[in-house]
Amino acid sequence: MKENLEIIYNRFNEDIKLVTDECSFNLVKVKFMGKNGLVNEALKLIKTISPSEKKTYGEEVNKLKTSIETRLENVKNDLERLEIENMITGAKIIDLTTPLGENIGSLHPITITQKKLVDIFENMGFYVEDGNEIESEYNNFEAVNIPKNHPARDMQDTFYLENNQVLKTHTSASQNRIMKKFGAPLKVIFPGRCFRNEELDAGHENTFFQLEGLMIDKNISIANLIYFMKTMLSKIFEKDIEVRLRPGFFPFVEPGFELDCKCIYCDGDGCSVCKQSGWIELCPCGMIHKSVLEMGGINSSEYRGFAFGLGLSRLAMMTFNIDDIRTLNSGKIAKLKQAKIK
Numbered sequence: 147m148k149e150n151l152e153i154i155y156n157r158f159n160e161d162i163k164l165v166t167d168e169c170s171f172n173l174v175k176v177k178f179m180g181k182n183g184l185v186n187e188a189l190k191l192i193k194t195i196s197p198s199e200k201k202t203y204g205e206e207v208n209k210l211k212t213s214i215e216t217r218l219e220n221v222k223n224d225l226e227r228l229e230i231e232n233m234i235t236g237a238k239i240i241d242l243t244t245p246l247g248e249n250i251g252s253l254h255p256i257t258i259t260q261k262k263l264v265d266i267f268e269n270m271g272f273y274v275e276d277g278n279e280i281e282s283e284y285n286n287f288e289a290v291n292i293p294k295n296h297p298a299r300d301m302q303d304t305f306y307l308e309n310n311q312v313l314k315t316h317t318s319a320s321q322n323r324i325m326k327k328f329g330a331p332l333k334v335i336f337p338g339r340c341f342r343n344e345e346l347d348a349g350h351e352n353t354f355f356q357l358e359g360l361m362i363d364k365n366i367s368i369a370n371l372i373y374f375m376k377t378m379l380s381k382i383f384e385k386d387i388e389v390r391l392r393p394g395f396f397p398f399v400e401p402g403f404e405l406d407c408k409c410i411y412c413d414g415d416g417c418s419v420c421k422q423s424g425w426i427e428l429c430p431c432g433m434i435h436k437s438v439l440e441m442g443g444i445n446s447s448e449y450r451g452f453a454f455g456l457g458l459s460r461l462a463m464m465t466f467n468i469d470d471i472r473t474l475n476s477g478k479i480a481k482l483k484q485a486k487i488k
């Protein structure tokens with residue numbers, strides 16, 4: 147009998163050494179002190195033994211019980227103390243008085259540029275809409291006058307998905323949905339990420355941002371288009387910006403233009419950024435094609451409008467003095483940190 151008690155005590159000593167947390171503590175406690183635990187089982191045996199042995203055995207079992215209880219109590223206290231110590235150590239991680247050091251996060255140059263543009267257009271009465279990144283082939287091409295087999299599709303090769311869906315090649319892909327959603331008159335901008343199968347270089351990415359705008363009303367003319375573009379550029383560069391329009395072909399506008407701004411680096415004298423021309427190509431635009439209005443459910447004999455598709459990534463490069471567009475998606479924090487507002 148006595149040997150049994152020794153075995154229980156030795157087993158308890160082995161088990162308690164392995165306790166590391168509340169869960170393993172409870173398992174040991176139940177195993178030895180639970181209702182059907184080993185100590186209780188040993189206590190129940192008192193009834194079965196002879197009166198001559200009962201007293202000694204009873205004393206031995208109670209001694210075992212007391213020492214196991216005391217040890218359990220001590221281990222429990224140790225665990226509680228450890229938990230408090232861990233809480234204190236953990237709390238240091240979120241100690242608000244700790245100096246922040248050098249790794250303070252910041253908004254991405256594209257986000258900052260987009261926020262500025264959104265602010266500018268909202269102040270001019272434009273509504274801001276979200277565009278899908280996955281669009282139907284119809285919205286990306288057909289709805290903006292680029293039917294199947296049209297050569298303009300070659301210039302915007304993209305990633306084709308199942309069910310006639312594509313990763314949108316330009317923000318113009320949202321034009322049709324937006325016209326149908328708001329009807330005329332409307333004043334909306336919609337920034338978004340675009341995807342093209344491109345030869346990559348300092349000015350071309352396969353994933354880049356544009357910001358598109360539409361204004362549709364009665365009596366809208368090219369003069370309105372020039373006014374809004376000039377105002378937007380002057381506000382973004384915080385100085386008066388001279389612009390010029392050159393003819394440009396986009397199947398969804400007629401007439402279509404490339405809007406250039408007087409080079410902000412050399413003020414038109416000619417430099418490496420403007421390739422000595424004095425002008426920087428910034429924003430394709432034009433008067434919305436009649437059939438695009440009609441496909442959007444807008445009566446083209448009553449309403450006219452302009453559309454523009456600003457290269458947001460390229461504008462961010464200009465405003466932050468970034469010389470290679472690939473820096474923007476690179477995740478190279480050191481490079482992005484060097485980006486400074488021009």
Ligand code: FA5
Pocket residue numbers: 315316317318342344349350351352353354355356358396399402427428429430431432453454455456457458459460471
């Ligand atoms: C378009 O995407 C037309 N949807 C723009 C438009 C809208 C015209 C409304 C008329 C009316 P384009 O392919 O030129 O046009 O692209 C517009 C701008 O997006 C370019 O001027 C350029 O700044 C930017 N862009 C185009 N391709 C890339 C590229 N691979 N990487 C970075 N920026 C690009």
